[in-house]
Every structure is written in C-alpha cells, then in structure tokens.
Amino acid sequence: MFDSARALHFFLLAALANRQRFFDLNQILEAALTSGSARNSVSSPSASSIRLLRIASGRLPQLLSPAPGRPVLKLMGRDVLHMAATGSGALIKLINNFVCGVQAASFGEALALIEHSGLNREQALQVLNDGAPGSPLVKIMSQRMTSRNYDDVNFALQLMLKDLNYANKEAGAPGVRLNTGLAAAEVFDRARERGWGKKDFSSVVEGLR
Template sequence: MSDKVAILGLGIMGAGMAQQLLKAGYDVTVWNRSPARAAPLVEAGARQADSPAEAATGASIVIAMVSDNDASRAAWVGPQGALAAMRAGAVAIDCSTLDPHWIDALSADMKAAGIHFVEAPVTGSKVQAESGTLRFFVGSDEESLALARPVLDVLGSGVIHLGPAGSGAVMKLANNYMAGVQVASFAEALALVEAKGLDPRQVADVLRNGAPGSPMVGLMADRMLERNYDPNFFISLMAKDLGYADALLDSVGISSTLATAARARFLDADAAGLGNKDISAVVETLRKA
C-alpha cells in the first residue's frame, strides 16, 4: 500500500494528528468543513482537498476525526463522501466519539464496499494529539487493525483492541460519561466552597489528594482555579458525548440520572456562550462572583 493518508476533520485533534503524520513522512491530504483551518498544514506540506471524496481518492488510509454522528455520516457517505471514492482494500479509520448504533451502520457500509474498517476513538486531548501519545480504543477485526497499526503507532502510544466494530465506541462513551460526571461534580463542589467563603485552593488541594481525587479532578482544579479555559475538550462536545452515553445506558435498561444531570450542567454552560471553551469552564455558570 502507498503512504498516502487522508485526514477528514481538522479540529483540535485532527490537526494534531495530521501534523504527526507529516513529521513521519506520510503523504497527507486534508479536508475540513472550514477550509481556512487547513492553512498551517498546507504550509507544513499537506495537500488540501475540497471534499472528503477528493481527499480519499488514491489514499490507502482515510482517517476521520469529526464532531458527531452527523458529521461522520456526511464525511463518509454524504454527497461527496469519502467512502464512494475509496478503492477496495483501503483502510478507513474513524477516531471520532460516536454512537455505537451509527458505528454498526457505517461498518456495514464499509464491508459492502470492500473497505477495511477500524473504529478507534481516542483518549487524550490537544497535547497528546500534538505529541503522538494518544491511546486508541479500537473496535475492529484483526486483519483491518494490522493494516491500520503503522499509522496508529505514529499517532499514539497505545492501541487497546476491545473487540469488533462498536466496541471502541462503547468504551469511549463509558470513559467520557465518568469524566463528565467528575467534572460537573467538582465544579459544583468548588462553587459551593467559594460561595461559603472557604479558601478554594486549600479545598482543591484536600480534594485532589483525598479519596475523591483522580487525574481528572487534579486537572480540573488547576484550570478552574486559574480560570484557564483554553480548549482541550469543548464544552459542547462533552454535552454531546453525555447525550450519547445517556442513550447507550438506556439501551441496556440503565436509567442514568447522573448522565442526565451532568449533561444539564454542560448544556447550561453551552447556552451561556461557553460551548467553545474547555470543559473546565462549566464552573463559571455556578460561581456566584
């Protein structure tokens, strides 16, 4: 297979992934709904395509990193979608956080077209994408994963093969469900102690080093205390992921008041104009001063 790789979606994650592939010497073609985002990558040596289909033409591997089910659907099977332009035997990798029901449908479309399909949502954010240290939650057959692995090894530091297509989406939604609940609950706790006049730095230190502590709590404490909301993970996307997680939980008979409540916090922050800020900014709608 050739070393031509197409990247569909140049948000925080997709742009970092494209940079890593360029550094590794791959022939990279990029596409994004907002074409201006491709400019730094074109300067670094990528080619820019006007559509997913154009980006995928002649590529041995096509990677999508987009915002949601609708964006994934448009990129792969919409008008000028990539799938129709891919040759049989090529590899499609979707690294987006998606609903497993859509993954099932997409996997069937890929199989019918003779395309190797790997769903590989990631754990990690901007720093990991830019440094090639993402971890991938993979749902795939062994043959397809073997074909995708050289590129995944450039982009990340670990591949966790969980089972067939759809398995990665379940893992990623479980992961983001727990993360979203932690962020929302820590935001509420921090806003509480601030409102009651306690020293928030002292309280945050107790919480991060006590029984409730976790890597996520430590990260959120730093960002919320400094009010540093440069985006690593958008509030709007966490709201979306918690919605997908809530529906997935419901599909197995688990009615999750936790997912619903946490999602409401992120939806409130989105409605307050914070949707493109980091998830840590969810605390701002709770602060009293």
C-alpha cells in the same frame, strides 16, 4: 478526547501517507480516539498522548497483524486496542467521556459550594486534591477552574455535552439509566446557555458561579 470527524481525518491522512489500503467494499475499520495521558490533557493532546481505543473489521486479524493495519494505526496513537464488534470503539469512547464529564461537573459543583460557603478555597482544594477525590482529572479541573483559563481548549464544553447526551441515549438500549450522566448534562447545558460552549469543558463551573 477527539470527536469522530477529527478521528476520521487523522485516520485517512495516516492511511494515505503510508500508501496502505485500509478498507474496500468488504472491509471497514473503526478507529475511536481519546486522550490517554492525564499530564498532557491540560493542553491539546500530542500524537504521543493519544490512545487509539478500538479497531474493528470483517477481517480484523488480517488488518492488524502483521500489516498493513497496525503500523499505520501506531502513527495515530500510542495504544492500539481491539474492542470487539463494530460500534464498541465509539461506545467505550462515550463511556470514557461520560466518566470525565461527571467528574468535571461534580468538581464544579464542589468548587461552587466552597466559594459560596466562605471556606478558604486554597485549603479546601488541598484537601480534595491530596485526598481520595484527587484524580488526575480533578487536579486539572482544579487548576483550570481556579485560574479561569478556558481559552486553551483541550475538549470543548459543547462537545462534552454532546457526548454526555449520546451516552445517556445509548445507555437506554441495554436498559441502563445514567443518573449522574443526566445530571451532568444539565450542568453542562447551563454553562453552554451562558456562552461557554466553545471554551474548554472545565468552564462548566461558570454555569454554577
């Protein structure tokens, strides 16, 4: 889950290194990046675990196949996917982070409820992790929130809050209301106000403890 500035930085470096001209006055290439491997998302994603979500251009086929576009883009990530019109890459990235943010916020609330209710935390987490809620992200959140290790930042809490707010705003254009997204943003904002903004987004639970 990379922010757009960092994605652009990777894109420009890759293009320069391969001496390819990716855009001119008539060509624009959008490249949204997100982490594509749950097992690697505990730490900073490596190039092999980054998924390039989307490429768009006025002359997309010429950029992607056979060259120059695809070889350079493959240096940036594992998967190169065409997501249609310009803006689609940014939108699917927001939707991706919206789903991740909602999962993290809801699991943080679940953990706070477990801790405050007096349940055996290890047993309760075993039920959640081994049952239907046990997505790869939930299992990572379980590890981080119980160890309270937020210094190894995969994605900063303040960036997740930013993307949740953007997703909530974008959803209004087609007339969709992201109720869970709005609620998750409130939970993340509470943690940010308590000083966790620059820590990993799993620290969202600290606003609930």
